[in-house]
Amino acid sequence: MYSFLVNPHSRSGLGASVWKTIEPVLKEQQVEYQVFFTQYQRHATRIVHDLTKDLNTHTLVVLGGDGTINEVLNGIVDFSLVTLGYIPIGSSNDFARDIGLSADPLKALEIILHPSQIQTMDVGLLTYRDRQKRRYFAVSTGLGFDAAICHQAVVSRLKVFLNKLKLGKLTYVGIALNRLFYNQPVSMKITVDSEENTSQTFSYEKVYFAAVMNHRYEGGGCMFCPKADATDGVLDLIVVSRLPKWKILILLPTAFFGKHVYFKGIHLLTGTHFSIHSEKALPVHTDGEPIFLQKDIEVTLAPKRLSVISK
Numbered sequence: 001m002y003s004f005l006v007n008p009h010s011r012s013g014l015g016a017s018v019w020k021t022i023e024p025v026l027k028e029q030q031v032e033y034q035v036f037f038t039q040y041q042r043h044a045t046r047i048v049h050d051l052t053k054d055l056n057t058h059t060l061v062v063l064g065g066d067g068t069i070n071e072v073l074n075g076i077v078d079f080s081l082v083t084l085g086y087i088p089i090g091s092s093n094d095f096a097r098d099i100g101l102s103a104d105p106l107k108a109l110e111i112i113l114h115p116s117q118i119q120t121m122d123v124g125l126l127t128y129r130d131r132q133k134r135r136y137f138a139v140s141t142g143l144g145f146d147a148a149i150c151h152q153a154v155v156s157r158l159k160v161f162l163n164k165l166k167l168g169k170l171t172y173v174g175i176a177l178n179r180l181f182y183n184q185p186v187s188m189k190i191t192v193d194s195e196e197n198t199s200q201t202f203s204y205e206k207v208y209f210a211a212v213m214n215h216r217y218e219g220g221g222c223m224f225c226p227k228a229d230a231t232d233g234v235l236d237l238i239v240v241s242r243l244p245k246w247k248i249l250i251l252l253p254t255a256f257f258g259k260h261v262y263f264k265g266i267h268l269l270t271g272t273h274f275s276i277h278s279e280k281a282l283p284v285h286t287d288g289e290p291i292f293l294q295k296d297i298e299v300t301l302a303p304k305r306l307s308v309i310s311k
């Protein structure tokens with residue numbers, strides 16, 4: 001039995017119309033399925049928690065964007081009991097981009113119904129407020145400028161307008177320029193635990209953002225950590241610091257090709273646990289979904305991995 005989680009609101013309303021093309025195929029192929037439509041923010045988490053708390057195996061199929069994937073992850077009671085299928089219809093789709101999932105909903109559905117490859121993927125775990133609060137992430141979590149863009153995108157009318165023109169990705173470019181102008185860089189102290197159980201602390205001045213990535217892309221195709229691999233058992237960190245704003249304007253387009261790594265001021269590290277302390281409270285996101293301002297976050301890997309239909 002397939003359980004479909006449909007965010008009708010994804011890409012400003014595309015979700016509902018895509019479902020209308022998916023459902024006839026399921027009926028025609030006599031697929032056993034149930035469907036849940038999300039009605040409000042974080043509803044997907046609640047639905048998935050209720051579904052998976054029976055501790056049976058489940059195949060969950062998400063029709064939405066990275067934000068819906070994030071909400072679904074945070075509802076799963078035991079990752080090892082779930083197989084995830086994904087029909088990417090969001091604005092940024094960074095999770096799908098790295099796995100190479102088809103952007104054509106009917107092709108993606110065909111793969112989900114007849115999979116030839118299931119990948120076991122790492123899941124990231126963010127904790128904050130002295131580990132009292134936690135959120136899983138599929139793609140990345142970040143503190144600073146990248147999260148400020150996500151915070152702004154949630155309230156942006158620009159996103160709705162550009163999504164209607166099928167140019168949703170441009171939302172992030174427009175908002176990035178705006179945030180770059182207003183956000184001031186800060187100092188950060190970052191402790192990284194490596195795979196070999198060594199721990200090192202680094203201090204950075206004038207940091208625009210620090211992002212811990214499980215996949216290579218965030219922000220709608222920026223390959224911030226070109227070596228990130230969601231199957232390697234480690235997380236990748238990027239810190240962007242000590243760069244004049246005009247240089248960041250030049251750097252950002254190069255990040256679409258992973259060429260930003262050659263700029264002085266880009267720091268890349270890998271590890272299994274990161275403690276990040278910022279001089280000031282900054283916006284935080286997981287998979288593009290905003291979390292209130294934080295000064296201290298910790299990022300690590302969830303103890304269990306998730307099976308994802310990839311081909």
Ligand SMILES: Nc1ncnc2c1ncn2[C@@H]1O[C@H](COP(=O)(O)OP(=O)(O)OP(=O)(O)O)[C@@H](O)[C@H]1O
Pocket residue numbers: 007008009010011012038039040041042043063064065066067068069071089090091092093094288289
């Ligand atoms: N019925 C609903 N009405 C309003 N918002 C909803 C509804 N269902 C889910 N949401 C919210 O929609 C937000 C965005 O969803 P999603 O990530 O699927 O699409 P997107 O923003 O277009 O894509 P991306 O995250 O890839 O940019 C999530 O924060 C989710 O909580």
